[in-house]
Amino acid sequence: MGSDWDAEKATPPKSAKDWDGPQDEANPQNWSLTKRLYHSLIPTSIAFLCPFGSSVYTPGHMEVMSDFAVNREVALLPFVFYLLGLSFGPVLAAPLSETYGRKLVYLSALPISAAFTLGAGFSEGIASLIVCRFFAGLFSSPGLSIGTGTLSDIWPPEKRAVPMAMFISMVQVGPALGPLIGGYVTIEMSWRWTQWVILFGMAFVLGLTLGMKETYKAVILSRRAKALGIEGPDLPQANKTRIETIKFFATKTIVRPLHMLCTEVIVTLFDLYVAFNFGLLNAFFAAFSWVFQNVYGFGLGSTGLTYLGQLVGTIVGLCIMLYISVVKWPRDLEALKREGGSKLPPEHRLLIAKIGAPLLPASLFFFGWTARPSVHWIAPVIAEGLFGCGNLLIFTTASLYLTDCYGAKYGASAWSSNTFLRYLFAFIFPLFAVQMYEGLGTGWATSLLGFCSLALVPIPFAFDRYGAKLRSNTAYPSGE
Incomplete structure (x- = not known):
C-alpha cells in the first residue's frame, strides 16, 4: 500500500532516490x-x-x-x-x-x-x-x-x-x-x-x-x-531540527522571494508589470459597473454581460499563445538544432509579451474615449476584449520567462513573489477606482491608467535585448 510498486510484476528496486x-x-x-x-x-x-x-x-x-x-x-x-x-x-x-x-x-x-x-x-x-x-x-x-x-x-x-x-x-x-x-x-x-x-x-x-x-x-x-x-x-x-525546519520554510517562502523581488531586475520589473495589470483587471470589476450603469444606463444583468468582452479577448489570447507554443517554437527549435544548438534561450518566450504589451495601453485609451452616450456600447466592450487578450499574453510570458530564467531551484520563489505582488495590487486598486472615475470622468481616469501602462510597454523589449546579460550576473542561476 502506498508504494506504487507491484511486486508480482518485477523485482523491487534497491533504491528509491529516482524513478526505476x-x-x-x-x-x-x-x-x-x-x-x-x-x-x-x-x-x-x-x-x-x-x-x-x-x-x-x-x-x-x-x-x-x-x-x-x-x-x-x-x-x-x-x-x-x-x-x-x-x-x-x-x-x-x-x-x-x-x-x-x-x-x-x-x-x-x-x-x-x-x-x-x-x-x-x-x-x-x-x-x-x-x-x-x-x-x-x-x-x-x-x-x-x-x-x-x-x-x-x-x-x-x-x-x-x-x-x-x-x-x-x-x-x-x-x-x-x-x-x-x-x-x-x-x-x-x-x-x-x-x-x-x-x-x-x-x-x-x-x-x-x-x-x-x-x-x-x-x-x-x-x-x-x-x-x-x-x-x-x-x-x-x-x-532537520524544528528550528532548522522553520528557518528553511521562512527562507524559501518569505526571505528568498522578497530578496529576489528587491534585487533581481528581471523579477522586479516583470512582477510590477503583471501586478499593475492585475490591479487594473480587478479595479475594472468595480469601475466598469459604474461606467456602464451611469453612461449607458445598463441594469445589473446587462452590465455583467459586458464582461464577455474580456472573456472573448482571453480566448483570442489563448489561441495566439497556443499557436506560438505548439507551432512556432517547435519550428524555431528544429531550426536551431540544424545549426548545432540544443535549447532556445529564455528570451525566446518574450515574443508573446511583445505582442501583448502594446494592446494594453491601446485598449485603455480606446475604452476611455469611446465609453460615452454618443458612441455605441459595443466599442468599450471591444476595448475590454483587447485588454483581456494583452493581459493574458503578458501573464503567460511572465510565468514562462521567470521559470526559464531561474530554473527549478529558484523559479518557484520568483513566481511566489509575483503571486504576492499581483494580488496585493489587486487588493489596492479597487479601493480607489470608482472614486477616480467619479472625480476625473471616464476619459481621463482611463487615460491616466493608459499612460501608466504605456510606460511599462518597453519591459519585454528591453529584456529581449539585455536579458542574457542580466541572467549572467544573477545571484540565482537556473543551473540548467
Whole structure:
C-alpha cells in the first residue's frame, strides 16, 4: 500500500532516490492520457474557481450596502479582502506540497475555504462578511499556487504547453464570468447566493480531488522507500531540527522571494508589470459597473454581460499563445538544432509579451474615449476584449520567462513573489477606482491608467535585448 510498486510484476528496486527507469509506472508522466487529463482538470478547475470567487461578489455589493447600512467603499471591502487573502495564501503552499504532497494541500485547504464561504453567506454584519471573505480567499489560494507545479509533475516539457495555457487562461476566465453570473444570481435571488454558487463549484472540485493520486515525485518516491524499506530521496526538511525546519520554510517562502523581488531586475520589473495589470483587471470589476450603469444606463444583468468582452479577448489570447507554443517554437527549435544548438534561450518566450504589451495601453485609451452616450456600447466592450487578450499574453510570458530564467531551484520563489505582488495590487486598486472615475470622468481616469501602462510597454523589449546579460550576473542561476 502506498508504494506504487507491484511486486508480482518485477523485482523491487534497491533504491528509491529516482524513478526505476524511464517507463516507471509510478511516474505521473507515464500515466494514461485519461488519467493525466483527469488530474489536470483539478488544478485547472481551481484556477477558474478561486478568481471567480472574488468577482462574483461585486454585483451584489449594492444589496450589501442596503442590508448592512454601509457606504459603497465599505461594501466593496469583502471583495478586496478576498483578494488580499489570495496574496498571502501561497506563502506556505509550495513548500508544504513539496514536503507532504500536492494532494494533502488541496484536500486540507479547500474545505476550510468552503467553511468560510459558508460563513460569508450567512453573515449578519459587514465585519463578519469581511473576515469570512478574507479567510475564504486565504485558504483557496494554496490550491491555485501549486497548480503549475502539479501540471509540471504530470506532463513532460514537450507536452506541457497546452495544459499550462489552459490553466493560465482560467485565471482570467474565472473573474470575467464572475460578474455575469453574480449579476443574474443577485437579481433573481440575493447577494448571499453569490456565495452559494462558489460552494457548488467547490463541491465539484473537492469531488474530483478525492479521486486524485499524489503527483509530486519526491513524495511518491519517499512513500515507495518507506513501504519497501529501501533508501529514498533526500527531502529538504529531512534530518532537520524544528528550528532548522522553520528557518528553511521562512527562507524559501518569505526571505528568498522578497530578496529576489528587491534585487533581481528581471523579477522586479516583470512582477510590477503583471501586478499593475492585475490591479487594473480587478479595479475594472468595480469601475466598469459604474461606467456602464451611469453612461449607458445598463441594469445589473446587462452590465455583467459586458464582461464577455474580456472573456472573448482571453480566448483570442489563448489561441495566439497556443499557436506560438505548439507551432512556432517547435519550428524555431528544429531550426536551431540544424545549426548545432540544443535549447532556445529564455528570451525566446518574450515574443508573446511583445505582442501583448502594446494592446494594453491601446485598449485603455480606446475604452476611455469611446465609453460615452454618443458612441455605441459595443466599442468599450471591444476595448475590454483587447485588454483581456494583452493581459493574458503578458501573464503567460511572465510565468514562462521567470521559470526559464531561474530554473527549478529558484523559479518557484520568483513566481511566489509575483503571486504576492499581483494580488496585493489587486487588493489596492479597487479601493480607489470608482472614486477616480467619479472625480476625473471616464476619459481621463482611463487615460491616466493608459499612460501608466504605456510606460511599462518597453519591459519585454528591453529584456529581449539585455536579458542574457542580466541572467549572467544573477545571484540565482537556473543551473540548467
